[in-house]
Amino acid sequence: MTAITTTLEMPRPAAAKVRILETATELFYRVGIHAVGVDRLIGESAVTKATFYKHFGSKDRLILDYITAQHVRTREHLDELVHTTRDAEQTLNALVSAILADIASPTFRGCPFINAASEFPDELDPVRGVISRHRDWYTGFLAGLLQNLGHPMPGDAADELMLARDGAMSGAYAGDPIAASAAFARVAERVVLDATAAKVEHTA
Structure with missing residues (x-):
């Protein structure tokens, strides 16, 4: 049968x-x-x-598929980091290292989402909708990591880290990648230290 x-x-x-x-x-x-x-x-x-x-x-359909595929690729990459690291701190450190590696790549041309947003200024454009949802998801992902890390203000810290990432990627492409990478690494380190200090204070 x-x-x-x-x-x-x-x-x-x-x-x-x-x-x-x-x-x-x-x-x-x-x-x-x-x-x-x-x-x-x-x-x-x-x-x-x-x-x-x-x-x-049409090309418009292809553009939407392109930016959507970038979101899926990013999401899969971050999901993989979560599954291959032991805790939130290691995941965050691995994410920072991956961003720094992207910036150091000879093919680096900035953040594809920021690049796309600059080409589609109309906030009602479907491309901007995909970008907005991607950024909301990415910031939420960071906030979840920071909450698991014990940060007292995970949402604010996620916004700060996202802004630092944006600045590093834009500044690295337009200016000095070494300085931009170092500045981003310092912000990320301070965010982790803030969480660690809060956890120590809470358990003291």
Whole structure:
């Protein structure tokens, strides 16, 4: 008797669709979203115009998929940090190290979300909606780590750490990456020390 599979499997995206999105991800981040036209995307993805429009319909749809994919990638990365570290302090330290490693990369061009926001000034644009939800989630993730760490004001500290991260990524790309990285590391260290001091005071 043939077994019946009850688990539904999501179909894998077509290779051409994946290739277009990967090409867009590289070009949008390196060159800029508005600077890359559909013809260039089609040419560098090695697909036909018909294939491009079959999978995305328009460049606007591709842009939304690009920025959404950046959020999913970030979320998966932070989830992996949580599962590969022993506690909130180690997770936060690993996150800071990952940000510093990104800044030091020769392909670093700043934060993709801040870059995208600068190209879409209309707050009602769907792209800005994805960016806003991403930033809310990211700040909430930091607040959760800091709460687990015992910080007395995890929400405020998360806002401070997020702002320091934004400044480091923007400042590193526009100016001195070494100075920006050092400043961010100092802020992160102080936030952790504040939490540690509060925990010691609470248990004293």
